[in-house]
Amino acid sequence: PADVETLGRHTWTLLHTMAAYYPQKPEPQQKESMKSFFKAFSENYPCWFCKNDFQKDIAEEPINVASREALSEWLCRRHNKVNEKLGKKQFDCTKVFERWLTGPAN
Numbered sequence: 264p265a266d267v268e269t270l271g272r273h274t275w276t277l278l279h280t281m282a283a284y285y286p287q288k289p290e291p292q293q294k295e296s297m298k299s300f301f302k303a304f305s306e307n308y309p310c311w312f313c314k315n316d317f318q319k320d321i322a323e324e325p326i327n328v329a330s331r332e333a334l335s336e337w338l339c340r341r342h343n344k345v346n347e348k349l350g351k352k353q354f355d356c357t358k359v360f361e362r363w364l365t366g367p368a369n
């Protein structure tokens with residue numbers, strides 16, 4: 264349904280942007296905070312089948328909050344899992360900062 268798509272598009276925008284602006288060298292408190300956010304997110308995302316699969320996926324590959332790079336890469340792979348499930352193209356995770364932080368180089 265359209266809602267799941269609109270919600271998804273806007274949610275990925277928020278999540279990837281949060282990861283792109285996460286510190287390169289996070290403090291312990293910032294790591295904890297980001298972990299808590301994703302835990303709560305995965306319990307409250309308002310699309311039940313999305314949420315259930317996302318919970319399973321992150322149980323298999325736990326969040327990596329070590330750095331901006333690590334978190335962004337982890338999230339890109341999670342999004343690619345969903346892309347795969349929906350028959351969408353895989354996103355090249357080396358382009359994640361170009362897409363969500365800096366914009367295309369020219």
Ligand code: FAD
Nearest residue numbers: 267268271272274275312313316317339340342343345354
């Ligand atoms: P989106 O997938 O929303 O992507 C938006 C933009 O992000 C793209 O245009 C691209 O520029 C960029 N992008 C794409 N892939 C990546 C990546 N791997 N890393 C970084 N950037 C990327 N929909 C369902 O029908 N079933 C589900 O089970 C489902 N589960 C979801 C789980 C979560 C946690 C979320 C947030 C969304 C889920 N959705 C699900 C919604 C789905 O992922 C899409 O958001 C929706 O189908 C709209 O797709 P889109 O083609 O507009 O692009």
